[in-house]
Amino acid sequence: GMAVLLLALSWLWNPRAGFGGLGQITSRYLLSVGLPFEGWAQRLATLAERERDPESFVREALADLHELTWIRGGRWQAARGEGTFGEPAEHALVHSFHGLTLTWQAPRPLTPALALHVRLLSQLLGYFYASKVREQTLREQAYSQAIHDTGARLTHDVKNILQSMKTLIAAADTSTPEDGERLQALMKRQLPQLAARLSQTVDKLKQPAEMDVAQISAHAWWAALQTRYEHDDVQFFAEALDDTPLPQDLFDSVADNLLTNALRKRQREPGIAVEVRLALQPLVSLAVTDSGAPAPEHVARNLFLSPVASDFGLGVGLYQAARQAARVGYRLELPDNQAGRVTFRVQATDSRPQDISAP
Structure with missing residues (x-):
């Protein structure tokens, strides 16, 4: 079966x-x-x-x-x-x-x-x-990082504007009646620039996507920078300036950070010289040099890699500036760091004009 x-x-x-x-x-x-x-x-x-x-x-x-x-x-x-x-x-x-x-x-x-x-x-x-x-x-995470970066950069912009305002207030406090005409001329030059910078900062806060997009001619930017720091005993050197476009947000942020740090350093080391050099050839570069003491080795080593806690005014500002520079085709570096010559420089990584408006 x-x-x-x-x-x-x-x-x-x-x-x-x-x-x-x-x-x-x-x-x-x-x-x-x-x-x-x-x-x-x-x-x-x-x-x-x-x-x-x-x-x-x-x-x-x-x-x-x-x-x-x-x-x-x-x-x-x-x-x-x-x-x-x-x-x-x-x-x-x-x-x-x-x-x-x-x-x-x-x-x-x-x-x-x-x-x-x-x-x-x-x-x-x-x-x-x-x-x-x-x-x-x-x-x-990317959104949170963008908010953090935007906030950090705008905080430093505001701090730099406040520093400029404090300098003007100090000039007014120490002036004599004989300085009235000179002080009035100084205020007329500086206050409109401070108002414009504060307005730009507010605009960045409203539209963070527009950061790093604005460009300005090298000649116009250099003239505005000299006006901002004309009362701070800073020497300015540039050769053959023309209308080469510069990334305005980057150059404003880096110049203000570097000069603010150098001037704060002068308060600790009276008498040091501070100079600024702008070059358009062979690569666009902006350098700020002071004749003071060098940054400590451990600070210099990590300066552009992470926020650095220090007594030298370097901290998070240059870390953010280095990130900002990299985004628009520039590099922030410390080519000289020796006693009597400390130079910070932001320099283009390509000889061609940077198209920072491209996505």
Whole structure:
């Protein structure tokens, strides 16, 4: 009897002619289960390219399960959201992958093959969900870094403006009646520039995307810089200036930081000379040199790599300036650091004019 049964089963599985056999029926069944899954997976990949938010991605992906007739509905849960899809059903199967927990509900117990498909569905959704979470985290970190950089730079802009205002106030406090005409001329030159710089800082705060975009001719920028520091006993040297465009935000920020640091250094070391040199050939460069003591080796080594706590007025300002310079094709460096000659220089990395307005 057993032999006859086995013979009948073998013929049914793979008959010689006519009837396709149980083997083909089983294969067709498995393919009919897999094809809707394959179509859903393709739509899932398309959705992943379009949808950026992790929770919205999961919600839309689970709403598109109408072809999987053996799944009635279910619910999902993640760290930042949860929801339901489809309709409730009696039998449930739960899977958790990469921070996403999925409860699948079916009208009847799932066969091992269908249970395997559900597991694959859960893994695929979990992988895509984790990828979306990582993308969102990176975007948030980049946004936070941009806010930090903008705030740090604008803080230093305001500090430099305040320093200039303090200098004007000190000049007024120490003036005599005989200095009235000279003081009035000084105020007329300086106050409009301070007001313009403060207005520019406010504009940057309103539109941080516009930072590093403005350009100014070398001749105009150099004249404005000399006017700002004409009362600070700073020597200015430049040759053959023309209308070569300079990145205004970078040059204003670097010049103010370097000169403020040098003048603060002069308060500790009276009598040191401070000079500024602007060159347009062969590479655009701006250098500020003082005749005081060098920066300590440990400060100089990390000056442009990270914020440095120091008593020399260097701190976070030059770190931010170095990052700003790199973004627009310049490099901030310390080519001389010896007693009697300390030089900071910002220099273009390419001899061509920098197109800082390009994205």
